Amino acid sequence: MSIIAQYVMNGAMLGMMYALVAVGFTLFFGVLDVIQFAHGDVLAAGAFAALAVWLGLTRLGVASPALLLALVVVAATVATALLGAAVARFLVLPLKGAPQLNVLLVTLMMGTVLRESIRLFYPGGSQPQLFPALLPTSSVALGEFNLRIDNVILLAAGTVLIAGTSLLVTRTRLGLAIRAVAQDEETARTMGVDFRRIVLLTFALGSALAAFAGVMDGLYYNEIFFGMGLLLGVIGFAAAIIGGLGNLYGAILGGFFFAALQTIGAVALPFASAYKDVFAFGVVIALMALRPKGLIGERTSERV
Amino acid sequence: MRIILAALLFSLAAQAKETVRIAFIGPLTGGNSAVGLGGRNSADLAVKLHNAGPGSKYQYELVVLDDECKPDAGVQMATKAGSDRSIVAGVTHYCSVVAMATVDTFHRFGLPTIVWGAVLPDITYGHDFKEIHRVNGTMINQNETNAKFMAAQGYKKFAVIHDTTDYGKGHDKYFTKFITESGGQIVGDFGVTADQQDFTAELTQIKALSPQALYFGGLTPIGVRIRSQMDKLGLNAQFDGTSGIVNDDFIKALGPLAESVLAFREGAPAEKLPGGRKFLEEYGKQGYSNPPEAYGPFAFVAADLLMQTIEKTGPDRRKIIAGLAQVKDFDSIVGKITFDDHGQNTVPVITKYVAQDGKWVLWEESEYARGSRKLRGK
Numbered sequence: 207m208s209i210i211a212q213y214v215m216n217g218a219m220l221g222m223m224y225a226l227v228a229v230g231f232t233l234f235f236g237v238l239d240v241i242q243f244a245h246g247d248v249l250a251a252g253a254f255a256a257l258a259v260w261l262g263l264t265r266l267g268v269a270s271p272a273l274l275l276a277l278v279v280v281a282a283t284v285a286t287a288l289l290g291a292a293v294a295r296f297l298v299l300p301l302k303g304a305p306q307l308n309v310l311l312v313t314l315m316m317g318t319v320l321r322e323s324i325r326l327f328y329p330g331g332s333q334p335q336l337f338p339a340l341l342p343t344s345s346v347a348l349g350e351f352n353l354r355i356d357n358v359i360l361l362a363a364g365t366v367l368i369a370g371t372s373l374l375v376t377r378t379r380l381g382l383a384i385r386a387v388a389q390d391e392e393t394a395r396t397m398g399v400d401f402r403r404i405v406l407l408t409f410a411l412g413s414a415l416a417a418f419a420g421v422m423d424g425l426y427y428n429e430i431f432f433g434m435g436l437l438l439g440v441i442g443f444a445a446a447i448i449g450g451l452g453n454l455y456g457a458i459l460g461g462f463f464f465a466a467l468q469t470i471g472a473v474a475l476p477f478a479s480a481y482k483d484v485f486a487f488g489v490v491i492a493l494m495a496l497r498p499k500g501l502i503g504e505r506t507s508e509r510v
Numbered sequence: 511m512r513i514i515l516a517a518l519l520f521s522l523a524a525q526a527k528e529t530v531r532i533a534f535i536g537p538l539t540g541g542n543s544a545v546g547l548g549g550r551n552s553a554d555l556a557v558k559l560h561n562a563g564p565g566s567k568y569q570y571e572l573v574v575l576d577d578e579c580k581p582d583a584g585v586q587m588a589t590k591a592g593s594d595r596s597i598v599a600g601v602t603h604y605c606s607v608v609a610m611a612t613v614d615t616f617h618r619f620g621l622p623t624i625v626w627g628a629v630l631p632d633i634t635y636g637h638d639f640k641e642i643h644r645v646n647g648t649m650i651n652q653n654e655t656n657a658k659f660m661a662a663q664g665y666k667k668f669a670v671i672h673d674t675t676d677y678g679k680g681h682d683k684y685f686t687k688f689i690t691e692s693g694g695q696i697v698g699d700f701g702v703t704a705d706q707q708d709f710t711a712e713l714t715q716i717k718a719l720s721p722q723a724l725y726f727g728g729l730t731p732i733g734v735r736i737r738s739q740m741d742k743l744g745l746n747a748q749f750d751g752t753s754g755i756v757n758d759d760f761i762k763a764l765g766p767l768a769e770s771v772l773a774f775r776e777g778a779p780a781e782k783l784p785g786g787r788k789f790l791e792e793y794g795k796q797g798y799s800n801p802p803e804a805y806g807p808f809a810f811v812a813a814d815l816l817m818q819t820i821e822k823t824g825p826d827r828r829k830i831i832a833g834l835a836q837v838k839d840f841d842s843i844v845g846k847i848t849f850d851d852h853g854q855n856t857v858p859v860i861t862k863y864v865a866q867d868g869k870w871v872l873w874e875e876s877e878y879a880r881g882s883r884k885l886r887g888k
Binding site: 209212213216219220330332333334335336345347350352354357426427428429431433434437468469472473479480482483 | 541674700701702703705706707708710711712714715717718730731734735738739742743744759762763764765
């Protein structure tokens, strides 16, 4: 029993990270109908920004873990929000009206530029970097189940963040504007919504969520590396698709669903765990064939 | 005046000698270039020492080629060296995938080569080509030493995680073979992809099997993740690694968690080798901008062995191959060298390492061997 709890906990941590990335994809698709393939690498950039800030602060003599953590998270989210907004401003918006394939290609290349830049310009960037443990590391052993306090905190923080994003989209004026742009850009414009501003804010919001996922990844694994965004990006995108691209709750569901598939692939199936991604993506392909609109189809519910 | 005259005479004498060209092939650019440049410099040093020394019949020239640690580039460079008839032999490759890819090329051109760094057994054992030799040991020797050592330390139950490349699978195969022969038992064996991030599912399963030690066959990046996630799940087994993790990055990325990790590597630190001090002294005199790195001494020995063989046989590819087949108890700075019928050195040095206080320390010199610190999981 306790071993199952451990698997659920492992899966939940993965699911939370995937969900945070997937929400970004879904937000971008909602407002602009584009797929931002540099999203995963924006996440990696956020994680490295966090690490750089931590190194700087510790060198300045800041020792309090709580203060460090707060500053690191703020710095990473701000830096990544700006980066996300810049991608929207200089790469995505100028291509509005061009075939969608162009946006896809441009962001894909931007992702490679970001990834390789970290590898080349961050000192020792081609090797994994140690990420500090800023959360309390104590744990409670319940049989086979090792419940770590930092994991609980990360899960709680992720939940709060996702709930906050959901509230922001459904309950605030900004959210109203985002939903308006998502539903009908022309009408939203005539109603006085500043389209450009909303797009930039949405990209900043989605990227900030990715930054949190990046920091969470760093705190969870105590290690980040330049290519971390590549697979997280693909998985986040797949999660957004199986959830139903453009649907916030679908993205969250998709994230946890994918993590569950990976855990099942590694644990319960009678082949080498190296095939767990083959299994998980295989199920995604099958699901897309069966439910092309995703688990929560775009038509049946309101798009972000 | 006399000095100038002597120098003039010397250079005349040198010019009178026939020039013999040998190739050096290794990764000079890319992620493995540090080791490649160290190997290049070491081979260069061997050539310089030989040319400066008395009594050699030939003047040697090193032709340096870059394989980028990529099979396609490696085959190109092997073809370049093989098709150039003025090159009579080669000191070839650090990366196993590249060394594996070029075996056929060297055979086709009949170019005798000595591998100076790659550890995959099949490079020498996967064929019957007489051209290919190797001075360093293979992962077979490494795992034999590892298994015997672990058994002697009293470890019986092992879990294995290996990556699913040839490198990881080879380690898995030979470690499993030798540890079972030594009376050990593998309770779980997990193949993982070489860029996997999350190992919690595998490690949770392993924890339930409660092994005393976890053997890891793979390279630094995932080794770091596995060690760190073991700690998160409260899996307190001894981490038993391979040559793939013996580098500073592994310890830097793990911090205090690296403590007590074991690893094994072909060769030994240069200063511990029989003629290592002399080698390092001469290396230092040349003012190279890179250190020789772990495999520099092997590149040095490979070049030296080729030149000594050429002195006996003359600069003819076929005769050199026949000459290399006779190599037995050749004294070198990496210990005695004897080639078996596959051209593999049968008496390679394997060194045991343990991570202690943020450094890779020779087992024999560690506090663990002295007993003042204890390995895990016993």
